[in-house]
Amino acid sequence: MSPNAFHSAQNGRTPRRWVDELWKAVTDGDEHAATEVVTSALEEGLDAESVLLDVIARVQGRVGEEWAANRLSVASEHTATAINDRAVAALALHPASRTTADRGRITVACVDGEWHALPARILAEVLKLRGWHVDYLGAQVPTPHLIAHLHRTNCDAVALSSSIATRLPTAHAAITACQAVGVPVLVGGAAFGADGRYARLLGADDWAPDARAAAERLALGPLPRPQPHHQPIDDLPHLADQEFTLVARNSTTLVRAAFTGLESRFPAMRAYSDQQREHTAADLVHIVEFLGIALYTGDDDLFADFLAWTSGILAARNVPPHSLPPALQILADELRDFPRATRILRLGIERLTSAALVPAGNTA
Structure with a gap:
């Protein structure tokens, strides 16, 4: 726990309490209440990264669990997700989130066909907080558009997100295309398996189980550069x-x-x-x-x-x-x-x- 988060906990405002308040706001469909929760958490000393990962991301995880248990309708799940996205936007614009980009440049994108953009959005904001210049491309990015972006920028790495395994062939194509232009790829999301097995199978340069782990991996140093002359069939001869x-x-x-x-x-x-x-x-x-x-x-x-x-x-x-x-x-x-x-x-x-x-x- 960071010093600011510890100070907030001492005042009785632990991340758990903020989770409860944000949960009520998103399930009530109250966008204003949700942004007020985020703003209040920041102003009372909870650091921005903790708000992202220990409050918003945790609430979003619960949204998925409640939908799977049939305690939230599809409409309610979509509403809650949209409100959480607005909460991330409110955090990003808050003075407590201002940082200087001095660590390099990362492109964050979802694979083509992947509409679940909130995990990638949260990662993008965490990386910004840690001093990276981030190009966040959003949901369902066609691979040719991703590669065109890489050609226009001097990017250190691509962070590629996918939550559904049916997108793995598309992810494989995107990984290979990025590597072909010399940009290493860090992948994350449920599509790649809880242990990252499909990240390794598809030849990604690295994998992280969540946004905090991804940020810590990138902080360790550059990802390994792609192998020359690598072909997708090398990964999947079957x-x-x-x-x-x-x-x-x-x-x-x-x-x-x-x-x-x-x-x-x-x-x-x-x-x-x-x-x-x-x-x-x-x-x-x-x-x-x-x-x-x-x-x-x-x-x-x-x-x-x-x-x-x-x-x-x-x-x-x-x-x-x-x-x-x-x-x-x-x-x-x-x-x-x-x-x-x-x-x-x-x-x-x-x-x-x-x-x-x-x-x-x-x-x-």
């Missing part, structure tokens, strides 16, 4: 079997086949409302997408972990997840000539079936 490419190319056909097959196995689906049918189709789209990503990375467990998460989400919404194994079997039948895909799907069925056999409350 892609030569074309299974990922063919599954991705035929995803619409696979989703349609799974939906039609489920209707025949579950006649009750024929009475579904339009909204229920849309949700079922969306779930199948995600299943096929994550199957593709498991093929891309060569990691069977990635798909099994996604299914476990999906099963929990469905249960929280009172939707029985019993239709998942049949959907996977239909896909396995469609992909019977794809050995890696069928192996991954069978593993998913086994994991779901085993989990269903474990009595509630038994973690053995």
Whole structure:
């Protein structure tokens, strides 16, 4: 804890209390109250980095958890995220956040297709507080635009953010393109795995689990410069079997086949409302997408972990997840000539079936 944060705690204004106040503001949809919480925390001595990481980021993490548990609607989650973004903006404009940029230049961006920009925004502000000149490019940055920016600037590194594993192929392309122009890449976000395994797999120059760790890594010294003549296929030789490419190319056909097959196995689906049918189709789209990503990375467990998460989400919404194994079997039948895909799907069925056999409350 910093001296300012310690002083604030001595006055009874710990980060925990600010978290509670900001949580109330964002769940009430009260933007003015949220910015007042941030301003008050700064004025009462909590340092700006602690406000970012120990208050705003913590509240945003809770927003995601409450959405997953079905205690926040999608609309409420979006509102809370937008208000937290405004809270970051209020902090950035506060006199307590003024610093001199004397440590070098970092570009912070989200990979193309990544709309969850708040983690990258928080990182950008933390780096500014630590004396970096930061070019924050925001959400869903197309790789050609990112490279054009690097050509115009004398950038020391790129910090690339992604929260969803389905963006890994795009992240891989962005990492490789940045390295091709001589700029090293630090990556972060849930897409790269809790231990950074996919960062290493895709050839990133370094990985950090959160904004504080990323800032501390950059403070240690320059990232290693990219290896010359590196090719993406060097990282993922299994892609030569074309299974990922063919599954991705035929995803619409696979989703349609799974939906039609489920209707025949579950006649009750024929009475579904339009909204229920849309949700079922969306779930199948995600299943096929994550199957593709498991093929891309060569990691069977990635798909099994996604299914476990999906099963929990469905249960929280009172939707029985019993239709998942049949959907996977239909896909396995469609992909019977794809050995890696069928192996991954069978593993998913086994994991779901085993989990269903474990009595509630038994973690053995």
